[in-house]
Amino acid sequence: MANSSQNISQSRPKNIIVMIGDGMGPAYTSAYRYYKDNPETEEVEQTVFDRLLVGMASTYPATVSGYVTDSAASATALSTGIKSYNGAISVDVEKRPLTTLLEKAKTLGLSTGIAVSSQVNHATPAAFLTHNENRKNYIEIAQSYLDTDADVILGGGQRYFSAELLSQFTAKGYQHITDFSQLDTLSSPKVLGLFADVQLPWVIDTKQAHHLGALTQKSLELLSQNPNGFVLLIEGSLIDWAGHSNDIATAMAEMDGFAHSIEIVEQFVRQQKDTLMIITADHNTGGLSVGANDEYVWKPAVLHKVKASPDVIAAKAIAAQAWQAIVTKQLGFEPNSQEFTLLNNARMQGNEAMAISLRKLIDVYSNTGWTTLGHTGDDVQVFASGPGAKLFSGHQDNTDIANKIFSLLPSSAQ
Template sequence: MRLARFSAVSDKALVVALLLMPVLLSAAPLTTNTSATPPAVKVAGAPKNIIFMIGDGMGPAYLTAYRFMQTDPGNTDIQTTIFDDLWLGMASTTPDDDTLVTDSAASATALATGVKSFNGAISVDSNHMPIGTMLQLAKRQGKATGVVASSQVNHATPAAFLAHNNSRRNMNAIADMYLDYQIQGKPVADIIFGGGREHFIREDRNLVAEFSAKGYQYADNWRDVSKLTRKPALALLAPAGLPSALNNPHPAPLATLAEQALKLLTPAEKGFVLMIEGSLIDWCGHDNDIACAMAEMHDFAKAVAVAKAYVDAHPDTLLIITADHETGGLSLGANNVYQWLPAVVRGVSATSRAIADELNAVSTETEALQRWQALTGIVITEQEQQQLLAERNKTQAELRKVVNELISRYSYTGWTTGGHTAADVPVLAYGMGKTQFSGFMDNTDIAKRLLQFIQQTPQ
């Protein structure tokens, strides 16, 4: 493995590479790195449609925690979830450097292209050359394509399926590429649903107007999402990421977007490839916020149920589900106590960010403690009360940290980091071709098998 850095190539060199990309992608549709191109093996029973779902940060402990959260407290038997029913294997997530711990950009690049790259890379390889993605290949094969995300639609994971850049941080440039890189005169994605409006309507450019001129229907609120009647369609429902499911007034936001995307993609004659990301699982993990994470898992599970029902109605469809990495080093049980208490987590009705904001918004300490009790249901000691109150009127991050520490302490939830870990992640599948994803594999193997399916689109 080799260590790659963002500064290894100039922006000018990247521009040259991007200018060459249509030729490169045409010559080698799976990747511009031909040595890494998987053989075009004929796979029996290639699905017409592919729904690729990614739970950002969703390590195995998240699925276990969700199982306990969903079990009826009055039932002594642990109940399985939709994740348990579809779980087939595990995947490794290492990037192309010596860290072993990937970020979302490198892992999404692996999942979108079948090629490993460096942390921060958006579908460029370790030499900073663009790599063809599965949505680009699908578009060339005549399939319909789409991305749905609860983050900004140009955040690391969806970006790796549609764009190329040396750094995930160049979010305006990535948004530009969603429109500017075209195949047969059309943008790669027929459906783009999620957040990130501030990157598409800017002082220097109004991409929404340009997409509209290309024939895209547009929605900027939940009411209008249901009014989108055909593809191509663009929905940007928040300036940045969508609100957390625990605070979001719209019920089942990801499931709503997934259902609408599938509805609009279904008429495609040659089928479609749709990537759906439960983005905010990762954001909750970074905060070490277990209640937030479980709410996002529930939102993701509802979207998975929508996708599974679609496969039941359309048997020529493959549903594949995985994570890009694990976030937070989540453990169920902590501080040498053999216990985990999902009931404590169920009693928390807001994210730690929202709780911190409410505790800072009230004028007295008595009101703050009343808000704590109302929002968490946790009775804390006098010493813990003073610890909590001491962080009021400081930064939200400082107060949020104490809020999460208290919730974790009372639920016996453990966290090892506010970042990512190198833990393997689950692989789930359902429908046509699911047997290709059982057992242990690398994350690039998932992409290579999907790319082989896409290559077999009838011409």
């Protein structure tokens, strides 16, 4: 009997870290493996995703929304264990509030937090923190965070937090910071860190910064101060945004940023022994295919040469007379005359048209395929490590992931 109870206590984690790669369908982790491969070696090296893979999950929303989920419905499933309609922020199909993982953790005496690369009031973090009938009610969602009592809220979204709202946060004891350098000044919760107007900068444009990694590291440091434990959500939000734009160079850089954050958490799990990490995607975005046009090849080396996001390259090209030289230097390859003509036509139409044209050109040179600018209904992968990780093996639904996590929480307040 002693051994049995000991096994139960060992399998129940003190801390739980949920990591979501938004839009990160299986093709993304495959592409990332080849993107990170060392071409000087015969073998294709494993990535952190290969190392931690344990299962798969279905992602479909409530029947009313069909088979293809949005981020709100999937985050609601992952946060509450109940399916809802696309657009729902932790409310059921009747728009009644559902208890979220972070709310339940709070009642049990655990600390809670989120660290994301989108705005902090975007669909996924919102579904873990609050309730709303529509994910687009950004101002309402930001205001509702006052009542969540979360210990750490880190990401973008300054535009949604008025001076009056920020003063209410500080009146409740929150430290409000707006620059990554201020992370070093934090030695205790509570903190509201808003580091950008909306999203954090693209990884491809700030390669050495490791912004999400920095937010991850600080969240672990602050939340670990609670002897009862904590539950933390970390989201690589912008993988999805790059997928919606069919932007392979930017998507792979975002995958790299998310992988870096996973490795920080993985190291924490190895050292602490009492922490469970679960990683998954909320859905698949863009219908990415690793290879295209009946040609059995994919060229990630092309992506490594791209020096900035197509958005940034487009802006530079539009602002300069000698734009062809700028484009060639920033892409790392020289378009042919026909391609330059297409780019010039796009350049005359403005930044968005130019960026789209650049993304399509990168697809051609890397032989990358896409099927949609939206989401698809594919199953997603599940990765885990730490006490309780085996629970997530095999095939499951996204609601199962949440219900398994709920089962691992303490049975009563500590």
